[in-house]
Amino acid sequence: MPPVRRTRSAKATPAALHLTRFLPYRLSVLANTVSHTVAKLYETRFGITIPEWRIIAVLGGGETLSAGDIARRTAMDKVQVSRAISRMLDSALILRESGDTDRRKALLTLTPKALAIYTEIVPMALAYEAELTDALSDEERATLDQLLTRLQARADALATPAAPEGEEAVDA
Amino acid sequence: MPPVRRTRSAKATPAALHLTRFLPYRLSVLANTVSHTVAKLYETRFGITIPEWRIIAVLGGGETLSAGDIARRTAMDKVQVSRAISRMLDSALILRESGDTDRRKALLTLTPKALAIYTEIVPMALAYEAELTDALSDEERATLDQLLTRLQARADALATPAAPEGEEAVDA
């Protein structure tokens, strides 16, 4: 009997991997391209960064939130939020007031200056988003929405236990 | 006659923007969740970073490329590639040889050690990808592929002139 011939599928050739077909890679590149573009948009027009934009976005409705609330809603970590808030205090975009029931929590509100930015920036943001999905039909847009939601849920489930929820993000 | 009632669509209320429905935000969060997970995977198992993984991925076929080639194929900028290569030289994952026709270009090849990592890592990467898209049907996977391709093309077209092509990415 001849020795067992190692079959090709066993170990020899690992399925080839083309980076440009690899989903994590593609998501990363796409998210980066998009983030860079909008970051430059916000930066040149309003002098704010993406973390600051996110904070403006969640406070723009006039709500008053604590830093922790903001971190949860923006998927940024508390360090990032803390730093962004301190920048925004310097540039008079935000108001901080100690809560009286719990003095650990600081209640944050946008200043009129920030609200003005909000009013101007939201249409720009939506316009960019519209341009980005320009080539998609309404049905495709709905499908994309669907798929992203499901992928995010799956990614969260597969995420390292250290960050099971409230994932931090580079920018956007 | 009562005075004209300002219509809601005029100026008063800018279309509300919910971060969790905003595509750039969603892409950023998803890409980050995924990147973090795979980064930890590569880090704990092989002690390599994502830039290093990408370089291994493009050189894994046995090809010999220059740093510039790698930058183009991995969508990383040349600084990032340069740094990753220098790490890989230290850890004996890569071989650098000066080209004789053009001494500016260095020809890079993986060492057997890196090839062994490649052989082990590719199935892991594909397995993660498979798990991520677990809940998707084949048709949905094809649609996702389609949509991502089109979004990337659109995002490139809308990108700031500074980076019209060969976009750099944080990780993945």
Added chain:
DNA sequence: ACAAGATAGTTTCGTTTGAAACTGTTGCAA
């Protein structure tokens, strides 16, 4: 009522990042 632990937020520290400046090499034009 008070020690122990949880929670809110900030600061520190070492690492990573990208833009810009720099070094060295090649190709081209006068």
Added chain:
DNA sequence: TTGCAACAGTTTCAAACGAAACTATCTTGT
């Protein structure tokens, strides 16, 4: 040929990042 722009890759620098340590406040159990 030689001078200059383009190119490959590295280094520098200031900013941004995240983990972990820290401060301050609140909650809970005994």
